Amino acid sequence: MKSEKLLSRPNAIVWNAYIMGLIAWLAFSWLVTDHIQTTRTRTIIKQGIVTIDQQADNIAVNVNHDFEYMRGIPEVISSELDVLNALSRFSSNQHSSSLNIEQLKANWSRDIKLKSLNSHLSQISTALGADVVYIMNTNGDCVAASNAEKAGSFVGANFSKRDYFQDALAGKIGQQYAIGKVSNLPGLYFSRAVMAQGHIVGVVAAKVNLLTLSHWVNQADAFITDKYGVVILAHEAKFSFRSLQDASVASLSKEARMSRYKQDSFPLLSIHSLPGIFGATLKYFDQDNQPLLLTDRKLDQSEITIHVFKHLPEIGEVAQDRLNLFFFSSLTGVFVLLLIVLRIFFLRNKIQNEKRLLEILNKSPIAVRIAVEHGRKVVFFNSRYSDLIKLPETAGVDPSKYYVRHQDYEDILSELTQGSQIVNRQIELRIPDGSTIWVLATYMPIIYQGEDAVLGWMYDISKLKQTEEFLELAKRSAETSREELLKLHESNMDDLAVANNIMNHIMRSEGLRDPEIRYFQRPAVQFSGDVIAAARDANGDLRLMLADVTGHGLQAALFLLPLSRVFYSMVKRGFTTRDIAREMNKTMREIAVTGRFIAAAVAHINRKESSIEIWNGGIPAAYFIPKNGELHKFRSQHLPMGVLKDESFDVATEVYNSPLGALLLCTDGLTEAENASAEAFGEDRFEAILRSSQPDELFDNILSTVDPSVKTIMHRV
Numbered sequence: 278m279k280s281e282k283l284l285s286r287p288n289a290i291v292w293n294a295y296i297m298g299l300i301a302w303l304a305f306s307w308l309v310t311d312h313i314q315t316t317r318t319r320t321i322i323k324q325g326i327v328t329i330d331q332q333a334d335n336i337a338v339n340v341n342h343d344f345e346y347m348r349g350i351p352e353v354i355s356s357e358l359d360v361l362n363a364l365s366r367f368s369s370n371q372h373s374s375s376l377n378i379e380q381l382k383a384n385w386s387r388d389i390k391l392k393s394l395n396s397h398l399s400q401i402s403t404a405l406g407a408d409v410v411y412i413m414n415t416n417g418d419c420v421a422a423s424n425a426e427k428a429g430s431f432v433g434a435n436f437s438k439r440d441y442f443q444d445a446l447a448g449k450i451g452q453q454y455a456i457g458k459v460s461n462l463p464g465l466y467f468s469r470a471v472m473a474q475g476h477i478v479g480v481v482a483a484k485v486n487l488l489t490l491s492h493w494v495n496q497a498d499a500f501i502t503d504k505y506g507v508v509i510l511a512h513e514a515k516f517s518f519r520s521l522q523d524a525s526v527a528s529l530s531k532e533a534r535m536s537r538y539k540q541d542s543f544p545l546l547s548i549h550s551l552p553g554i555f556g557a558t559l560k561y562f563d564q565d566n567q568p569l570l571l572t573d574r575k576l577d578q579s580e581i582t583i584h585v586f587k588h589l590p591e592i593g594e595v596a597q598d599r600l601n602l603f604f605f606s607s608l609t610g611v612f613v614l615l616l617i618v619l620r621i622f623f624l625r626n627k628i629q630n631e632k633r634l635l636e637i638l639n640k641s642p643i644a645v646r647i648a649v650e651h652g653r654k655v656v657f658f659n660s661r662y663s664d665l666i667k668l669p670e671t672a673g674v675d676p677s678k679y680y681v682r683h684q685d686y687e688d689i690l691s692e693l694t695q696g697s698q699i700v701n702r703q704i705e706l707r708i709p710d711g712s713t714i715w716v717l718a719t720y721m722p723i724i725y726q727g728e729d730a731v732l733g734w735m736y737d738i739s740k741l742k743q744t745e746e747f748l749e750l751a752k753r754s755a756e757t758s759r760e761e762l763l764k765l766h767e768s769n770m771d772d773l774a775v776a777n778n779i780m781n782h783i784m785r786s787e788g789l790r791d792p793e794i795r796y797f798q799r800p801a802v803q804f805s806g807d808v809i810a811a812a813r814d815a816n817g818d819l820r821l822m823l824a825d826v827t828g829h830g831l832q833a834a835l836f837l838l839p840l841s842r843v844f845y846s847m848v849k850r851g852f853t854t855r856d857i858a859r860e861m862n863k864t865m866r867e868i869a870v871t872g873r874f875i876a877a878a879v880a881h882i883n884r885k886e887s888s889i890e891i892w893n894g895g896i897p898a899a900y901f902i903p904k905n906g907e908l909h910k911f912r913s914q915h916l917p918m919g920v921l922k923d924e925s926f927d928v929a930t931e932v933y934n935s936p937l938g939a940l941l942l943c944t945d946g947l948t949e950a951e952n953a954s955a956e957a958f959g960e961d962r963f964e965a966i967l968r969s970s971q972p973d974e975l976f977d978n979i980l981s982t983v984d985p986s987v988k989t990i991m992h993r994v
Contacts, residue, residue, distance in 0.1 A: 291618055291621055291622070292618070295614055295615070295617075295618045298614050298617075299610060299611060299614050302607070302610035302611075302613075302614065303607055303610065305610075306603055306606035306607050306610060307603060309606070310599045310602050310603040310606065311599070313599065313602065314595055314596065314598075314599040315554070317595045317598075317748065318555060318592060318595055320748065320752065321589060321591050321592060321595065321748075322555065322558055322559070322570065322589070324752060325570045325587050325589055326558075326570060326572070328587060329497070329570055329571075329572050329585045329586065329587045330572060332496065332497040332499070332585050333497075333499075333572050333573070333574045333583055333585040334574070335496070336493055336494070336496065336497065336499060336574070336583050336585065337574040337576060337583055339492075339493060340493055340501075340576060340579060340581070340583065341576065341578075341579065343490065343493075344452075344576075344578070344579045347407070347465065347467050347483065347485055348450060348452065348467050350405050350407050350410065350467060350483040351410075351467055351468055351469040351481040351482060351483050352450075352469050353401075353405075354398075354401060354410060354412075354481045354483075355469045355470070355471045355472075355481045359393075359394050359397055360394070360412055360471060360479075360481065361471060361473055361478070362390070363390065363391060363394050363412065363420060363421060364412060364414060364420070364471050364473070364478040364479035365473055365478055367414035367415070367416075367420065367478070367479065377433075378433040378434055378435075379433065380433070381418065381432070381433030382430060382432045382433035383433075385420055385421070385432055385433065386425060386430075386432060391420060391421050392425075393849070394412070394421045395421050395422060395423065395425035395426065395432070396849065397846070397849065398410045398411070398412070398421060398422060398423040398425075399423040399424070399425075399426070400845055400849075401423065402423035402424075402483075403423075403787070404838075404841075404842070405483075406485075407423075407483040407484065407485055408464065408484050408485055408486045408489070409422060409423055409424050409431060409460075409483070409484040410422070410423045410481070410482070410483045410484075411423065411424075411431045411432075411481075411482055411483075411484075412471070412479055412480070412481055412482075413436055413442060413479055413480045413482065414478075414479050415446065415477065415478065415479060415480075416435070416437060417435045417436045417437025417438070417439075417442050417480075418433070418434075418435050418437075419431045419432050419433060419434050419435070419436065420432070420479075429459050429460050430459075431459055434458060434459050436458065436482070438536065439453060439455065439458075439466065440453040440455075441453040441466045441467065441468040441482060442468060442480055442482070444468065445468040445469055445470045445477075445480040445482075446470065446477060446480065448470060448477070450467075450468075450469055451466070451467065451468035451469070451480075451482070452465065452466065452467050452468070452579070452580065453465075453466045453580075454466075454487075454503045454509050454537075454580075454581070455536070455537045455538075456537070456538055456539045457484070458536075461539065462486055462487075462488075463486070463487040463488070463509065464484045464485055464486045464487050465484070465485050465487060465490070466482055466483070466484050467482065467483050467484075467485075468480050468481065468482040468483075469481055487509065487510055490510065491510065493510065493583075494510055494511060494512040495512060497512070497585050498512055498513075498585065498586050498587060498588070499511075499512050499583060499584060499585045499586070500512065500513075500516045500517075500584050501581050501582065501583055501584070502521060502524075502581065502582045502584065503580065503581055504525075504580040504581070505520075505524060505525050505526040505528075505529065505537075506520050506521040506523060506524025506525055506526055507519075507520050507524060507526050507538065507543055508520070508521075508546065509581075516546060518538065518540065518543055518544075519543055519544045519545065519546035520543040520544070520545060520546065521545075521546055521548070522545065522546075522547065522548065524543070526543060546562070546563075547562065547563050548560050548561075548562060548571065549561055549562075551566075551568050558570065559589070559592070560586075567588055567589075567590065567593075568588070568589045568592045568593070569586050569587060569588045569589060570586060570587045570589060571584065571585070571586045572584075572585055572586075573585070594744075598741065598744060601741075602741070605717070605736055605738075606701075608642070608643070609643075609700075609701065609717075609719065609736070612641070612643065612734065613700070613719065615637070616721070616732075619633065619637070620723075635657065638657070638659050639659045639660070640659075641659055641661065641734070642661060643661060643734045643735065643736050644658075644659065644661040644662040644664070644665040644716075644734060644735045644736070644737075645657075645658065645659045645661065645662055645732070645733070645734040645735075646658040646659070646662045646671070646676065646732075646733055646734075647723070647725050647730050647731070647732050647733075648676055648730060648731045648733070649725060649728050649729070649730045649731075651690065651729075651731075652676070652677075652686075652689075652690045652693070652730075652731035653675050653676075653677070654673055654674075654675065655671050655672055655673065655674050655675075655676055656672065656673075656725065656730070657672075657725070658671050658672070662735070665706075665708075665714070665716070665735060665737060666679055666706065666708045666709065667708050667709060667710055668708070668709050676733070679706045679707060679708065680704065680705075680706060680707070681705040681706065681707045681713055682705065685704055685705075689702070689720055690731070693720060693721070693722050693731060696722075698719075698720070698721045698722075699718070699719060699720040699721070700719045701717050701718075701719060702717070702718050702719070702720075703715060703716075703717060703718075703738065703742075704716050704717075704718045704735070706735075714737055714739045715737070715738050715739045715741075715742040716735040716736060716737055716738060717735065717736045717738045718733060718734070718735045718736075719733070719734055719735075720732070720733045788810065788811035788812040788813065788845075789809065789810075789811050791811055791813070791819065793819065794811055794819075794821075795976045796809050797976075797980060807823075807824065807825050807826075807944050807946070808822075808823075808824050808826075808837045808840075808841060809821075809822070809823055810822040810824075810841050810844050810845065812844070812845055812848045812849070813848075814848050814849070814851055815849075815851050816851075816885070817884070818881060818882060818883050818884060818885075819881075819882045819884075820844075820848045820854075820857075820879075820880070820881055820882075821878075821879070821880040821882070821940075821942065822841075822844045822857075822877065822878070822879050822880075823877065823878045823896060823942045823943075823944065824837065824840060824875050824876070824877040824878075824918075825875065825876045825877070825895070825896065825944045825945070826873070826874075826875045826876075827873055827874060827875075836865070836868065836873065836875065839864055839868060840861050840864060840865065840875065840877075840918075843857070843860050843861050843864050844857060844861065844879075847860060853881075854879050854880070854881045854890050854891075854892050854930050855892065855928035855929075855930060856928075857879050857892075858877075858879050858892040858894070858918075858926075858928050858930075859923070859926060859928050861875075861877065861879070861918055862918040862919065862921065862923065862926045863923050863926075865918045865919035866919055866922065866923065873919060874895075874917040874918060874919035874920050875895075875917055875918045875919055876894060876895025876896050876913075876917040876918075876944075877894055877895065877896065877917070877918050878891060878892065878893045878894070878896040878899055878911075878942055879891070879892045880892075880899065880940065880942065882940065886934075887934060887935055887936070888932055888933065888934050888935060889901060889911075889932070889933045889935050889940055890930050890931070890932045890933075891911045891930060891931050891933075892915070892928065892929075892930045892931075893911055893912065893913045893914055893915065893931070894913060894914075894915035894916055894917050894918055895913055895915070895916065895917035895918075896913055896942065896943075896944065897913070897943065897944070897945050897947075897948060897960070898910050898911060898912055898913065898943075898960075899911035899940065899941065899942045900940070900941045900964075900967055901933060901935055901938055901939070901940050901941075902938050902939045902940075902941065902967055902970070902972050902975055903935070903936050903937065903938035903972075904936070904937050904938050904971065904972055905936070906936065906938075908964070908967055908968055909933055909935075911931055911933070914927075914929065914931065915927050915929075937972075938972050939972035939973075939975055939976075941967070941975065947963065947979075947983060948960045948963055950983050958983055963979075963983075966978055966979060966982060
């Protein structure tokens with residue numbers, strides 16, 4: 278009776294109700310899709326924050342480590358006696374020189390003591406990895422520098438207006454970013470005062486070119502600003518020398534800006550908040566509207582700030598997915614409400630409405646089918662349904678055969694039997710070609726041609742499911758990556774990195790590039806305790822050292838660093854082989870722990886007297902291979918360094934008058950090298966190669982025969 282009253286009302290009432298319901302449905306769909314978008318966006322932002330925080334922390338650890346190392350360079354040099362003696366020649370109250378830079382450079386470059394100091398600073402700069410190491414008097418004049426013999430020498434230049442110089446004179450540890458006054462290259466400067474009898478007599482400074490530190494920002498999308506808010510190092514060149522919005526660089530005078538940066542103006546790097554509820558978190562650069570996350574780490578002690586950002590293109594994809602989902606939901610609402618309207622009209626005219634329904638379903642952009650016999654037999658389907666299951670004819674087919682989980686369809690039929698409608702349920706279908714798809718399906722019971730039937734319509738959401746699975750996988754991947762990054766961070770802090778840096782400094786000696794020397798070094802483990810050193814003395818004679826410290830890694834490297842310094846320093850000052858051996862033994866005794874010693878050989882090749890002098894303590898043997906004549910072997914005659922006290926240490930050397938030929942030194946890694954069958958190469962086989970080879974071909978014969986895990990040094994006499 279109630280339905281009859283409804284049917285008797287004008288059609289306008291039905292359509293007005295339809296419009297009102299549609300408006301309500303659209304509002305509901307908009308709110309739901311907005312909630313989904315917000316949730317997915319929060320997930321993406323949370324994962325991105327974890328990533329950039331880890332990256333920023335890792336960069337900060339690396340920067341702090343490098344700064345700590347670089348601050349130590351001038352501290353080490355400031356206490357050296359040669360530096361104190363050089364600066365003591367300059368009175369602390371002297372006036373600035375009236376000579377220009379070229380005149381000062383010429384005068385000081387001719388100074389024998391300063392020239393020796395320049396050479397010493399060059400060796401230190403190479404060993405410690407600094408680009409330039411230089412010394413200034415209290416007026417800021419550079420009196421000695423590691424680049425004194427190179428173009429762009431600092432000698433004679435005045436650096437009194439540099440912050441790092443003024444800080445050092447004030448008793449502070451100076452550091453500053455600036456573009457080089459002489460080199461015009463950006464760099465980081467570190468300084469320390471040189472004290473003599475409680476007074477400052479000068480300043481030691483070390484410069485590290487900024488480009489050599491690009492690894493700080495290459496591991497992520499990152500850039501670094503100095504204390505005035507200017508970008509001094511960036512992964513992308515477009516950020517360099519731009520200033521942040523709150524930068525204080527404008528407070529500097531024009532003269533100060535030109536002195537520090539060699540430019541007066543700095544384009545603004547605008548960072549804007551993205552409109553919307555995530556504006557406090559999401560940013561974008563300048564006119565680029567692509568959303569990104571940005572974090573920073575301010576390192577007060579280093580006077581720099583690390584900025585790390587991450588673009589989030591997924592945010593735009595989520596927004597587009599939201600529009601797609603809203604469109605589908607709206608379309609579903611239109612369709613559902615339309616079906617309700619059609620059902621009302623159907624009660625007024627069953628046949629006419631059924632015909633109209635089929636026309637609408639045939640033209641529907643959504644897959645539709647009708648099944649009778651309790652939903653077991655398809656009697657109607659539209660073209661979209663055929664396209665969905667990729668089968669042109671499905672009439673008479675039981676639709677349950679397309680369900681991956683047959684129980685899903687049984688549950689649907691059971692709920693429909695109880696009078697329920699099923700709206701927007703996610704179902705996985707297996708189509709005849711064997712592949713599977715996900716659909717968002719709605720089912721409702723209807724009367725079709727006087728028979729109970731099930732109307733179902735479906736929308737392909739496979740891509741949406743793939744997106745959800747991808748986000749879930751990305752979430753798990755981000756958690757896994759975080760654990761891996763933590764492990765990698767711990768590994769990077771391992772002392773092997775420090776050992777590698779020290780060994781690289783030791784092996785960068787210019788003496789090893791002498792044309793009369795050939796050497797080969799490859800450790801049997803990741804880091805060995807072997808080192809090779811070579812240098813020319815004031816007479817042009819070649820001095821050699823081969824050392825093998827017990828152990829590997831950082832401890833071995835720490836013992837080799839002071840020994841190599843002793844060798845290079847004493848060769849430069851003209852000490853004898855005996856003096857060098859005694860000083861190295863004394864140094865080893867001072868720094869070594871119980872059970873730690875060094876097998877070493879120190880050689881002096883005197884070209885004028887045609888002789889070879891060798892002190893050998895623990896090295897298997899040294900060989901002289903003449904062009905014509907018998908092989909001569911310099912056997913080990915002493916205990917390794919670090920075993921005996923200074924008063925018991927024997928400095929006796931073996932001197933051999935040598936014709937033309939080659940001198941070869943090697944550690945036990947050569948004779949103990951094993952092949953794939955664990956068979957040692959052996960001393961007999963090695964000496965057979967020496968006797969059968971001419972000096973010029975000896976080195977290549979050894980490398981082609983012995984397993985490449987040996988350490989060898991050869992000099993042509």
